[in-house]
Amino acid sequence: MNTEDESLAFTSKILVCEENIDILETIKVFCNAHNLTTLKVWPENILEVLQSSIDLGGIFLYDDINGEKEGIQLGLELHRIRPELPIFLRSNSLKSVDELPEDMQKPFAGVYQLDTIDSLKDLLDIYIFSIFYPNIMVRQFHDISVEVLHSQFSNIKVISAIPYVVKDQIIYGELFSLIPLESNWCRGYMMLQTEESSVASMISLGNTLISHTGYTVDFRDVNAVLGEITNMIWGRIKAEFFTGSPDAIALRTQVPIIVNHGSHYVSFGSTEPQLCFRHEIVDMSEKALKPIVLYQKFIFNLSWSPEDFPEARQAEEDLVESGELELF
Amino acid sequence: MKKLLVVDDSATVRDEVAGFFKQNGITVLTAVDGKDGLNKIKMDTAIGLVICDVNMPNMDGLTMSEKVRSELKSQVPIIMLTTESDPAMKQRGKAAGVKGWIVKPFKGASVLPSVKKMLA
Numbered sequence: 191m192n193t194e195d196e197s198l199a200f201t202s203k204i205l206v207c208e209e210n211i212d213i214l215e216t217i218k219v220f221c222n223a224h225n226l227t228t229l230k231v232w233p234e235n236i237l238e239v240l241q242s243s244i245d246l247g248g249i250f251l252y253d254d255i256n257g258e259k260e261g262i263q264l265g266l267e268l269h270r271i272r273p274e275l276p277i278f279l280r281s282n283s284l285k286s287v288d289e290l291p292e293d294m295q296k297p298f299a300g301v302y303q304l305d306t307i308d309s310l311k312d313l314l315d316i317y318i319f320s321i322f323y324p325n326i327m328v329r330q331f332h333d334i335s336v337e338v339l340h341s342q343f344s345n346i347k348v349i350s351a352i353p354y355v356v357k358d359q360i361i362y363g364e365l366f367s368l369i370p371l372e373s374n375w376c377r378g379y380m381m382l383q384t385e386e387s388s389v390a391s392m393i394s395l396g397n398t399l400i401s402h403t404g405y406t407v408d409f410r411d412v413n414a415v416l417g418e419i420t421n422m423i424w425g426r427i428k429a430e431f432f433t434g435s436p437d438a439i440a441l442r443t444q445v446p447i448i449v450n451h452g453s454h455y456v457s458f459g460s461t462e463p464q465l466c467f468r469h470e471i472v473d474m475s476e477k478a479l480k481p482i483v484l485y486q487k488f489i490f491n492l493s494w495s496p497e498d499f500p501e502a503r504q505a506e507e508d509l510v511e512s513g514e515l516e517l518f
Numbered sequence: 519m520k521k522l523l524v525v526d527d528s529a530t531v532r533d534e535v536a537g538f539f540k541q542n543g544i545t546v547l548t549a550v551d552g553k554d555g556l557n558k559i560k561m562d563t564a565i566g567l568v569i570c571d572v573n574m575p576n577m578d579g580l581t582m583s584e585k586v587r588s589e590l591k592s593q594v595p596i597i598m599l600t601t602e603s604d605p606a607m608k609q610r611g612k613a614a615g616v617k618g619w620i621v622k623p624f625k626g627a628s629v630l631p632s633v634k635k636m637l638a
Contacts, residue, residue: 341623342530399534414529421528421573422622425601429621513625515597515632517618518611 200328201354202247202318202463203227207236207264208280213304217250217280220307224314227354233264240272244360245466245485247318248299252280262294269297274357274461276317278302278310318355321463321490324499328353331427332467335486338422339471342415343397349470349481355463361454362485365412367420368447371488373432375498377443378490379458380427382420386412388482395477423486433500443492460491520566520637521545525555525582526599527574531624535569535599538626544637552577556585565594566637569620572600572607580607583614595636599624 204221206228208214214230221228226247231239233255240246249268253261265277276299284290284301300313336348363385371378389412393400399418400411445459464487471482522544524535536546547565549555551574559565568586570579577585583596595617602608603621611619617636620629 399530401533401537411529418528418530422601425622429601429603512621512623513628515618515620515629517632518608518616 200319200323200465201225201227201352202356203229203243203245203354204248204250205229205231205236205239205243205246206250207231207233207261208250208252209233213252213280216304216307220310221250224311225319226314233260236264236268237271240268244358244362245354245356245468246272246275246358247354247356247463248276248278248314250278250280253284254282262290265297266294272358272360273297274359276300276313276357278313280304318357318463321355321465321494322496323353323355323465324496327431327496327499328465330430331465331488334426334430335423335467335469338419338426339469339484341422342399342419343392343471345397345474346392347472347474349472351468353465353467356466356487357461357463359455359457361449361456362483365409365416366456367416369420369424371424371427371432371490373428375493375495375500376490377492378488378494379447380420380424381456381485381487381489382416382423383485383487384416384482388480389415391479392471392473392482395473395475395479397473397475419484431500445491458489458491460489462491462494464489519544519634521547521562521564522633522637523547523549523555523558523562523565523568523570525549525552525568525570525574525579527551527571531571531599531622535624535626538624539630539633542626542630542634544633551575552579552582552585555579556582556590559586559592559594560590567633568594568596569599569633570596572598572602572611580610580614580616583611583616587615597629 204226206217218228251261251265253259255261277297279298279301281301287295287298287301299317302310339348362383365386366381366383368379368381371380386409390407393402393407393411398415448457467486469484473479522539524532526532527550532548536548539546549558553576572579579598586592597618598611598616599620601622608619
């Protein structure tokens with residue numbers, strides 16, 4: 191991530207199911223112009239890709255698959271599998287979702303024609319980019335997270351993708367951590383998701399603060415590493431940006447978080463787009479370890495007032511030098 | 519030299535902090551939360567310094583510090599090692615008899631001289 195870039199924009203990954211190369215190119219140009227990253231799929235493999243993609247913002251589909259309007263049925267199936275993802279349907283015969291039978295309307299966020307594709311912009315703003323995340327917040331959350339990762343692993347480099355928004359609710363890896371974020375401008379959670387094996391390998395190699403000699407690394411060690419990373423990022427964000435506390439009445443508001451282990455699915459009760467960072471933690475030794483992939487999501491499902499975000503970090507003089515003993 | 523007690527629910531931090539001080543010739547005990555820490559302080563009078571996290575399950579570090587003073591009537595020095603740097607939190611620490619405050623991440627070399635002095 192280029193931290194010098196003042197015009198930082200979010201992206202979002204979109205599955206585009208189209209067979210015609212010219213149409214695909216037009217859609218790609220539109221998507222590029224609107225900060226969407228496209229992933230091309232075929233009607234034959236879209237379900238498979240959907241199973242393996244965990245960080246999507248939406249789906250572009252067309253209705254006239256095989257000349258039989260099979261796209262509508264495919265849309266229904268996609269919605270059944272991933273109901274959180276908006277589907278934008280290209281159709282030459284439909285002008286609006288309302289023209290579909292009532293029981294078929296729900297999966298489709300909108301209908302468009304290729305020559306009026308620009309009309310999709312408003313729908314993208316509603317379904318994908320509806321949440322405003324201040325650039326400075328995104329940049330500083332990123333920087334804090336990378337600093338913490340460097341403090342918890344030795345001999346590594348961190349490669350971060352451009353931050354993006356997801357509507358996806360599929361869980362990545364075997365473990366995730368959750369910690370509440372509570373302030374007068376936001377309430378929600380930070381979630382970190384990763385795979386056990388890659389973290390365990392890093393511990394075994396001696397690249398973490400866990401003492402690993404004399405025993406086999408197990409999932410509890412991995413949990414401990416993820417827990418401390420979560421705690422450290424949370425602490426830094428809290429110290430630097432949570433200058434006010436939410437009032438007591440606001441704190442009473444809660445919604446259940448539902449985790450479905452079988453479907454690898456987590457719901458925070460809100461379908462608002464989540465801010466997502468994807469970090470790769472790469473071992474710099476010659477051991478050729480598989481990188482740790484860490485998905486970091488911010489889910490402000492209870493309260494979100496970015497206009498109250500404190501734009502500057504607390505004045506440097508207010509911050510205690512980390513690691514130094516301050517005697518009372 | 520007296521013993522050092524490290525109280526933290528994070529195994530990562532316990533390993534890191536305890537490992538550093540052991541390498542520097544200090545006898546270190548560990549506890550997994552404030553309740554465990556309080557019990558260890560009660561049972562072992564050779565503990566001469568406590569390094570303790572704030573946010574822990576079962577009993578947080580500040581509550582433990584308050585109980586060390588009020589229930590155990592012990593004056594063992596307690597230093598908080600935490601991600602918290604909120605002045606109000608520190609003020610509560612002072613009121614609870616906390617001797618010092620370290621904001622994570624832990625940098626052993628910078629605190630070693632003070633720790634050795636307190637344990638001497």
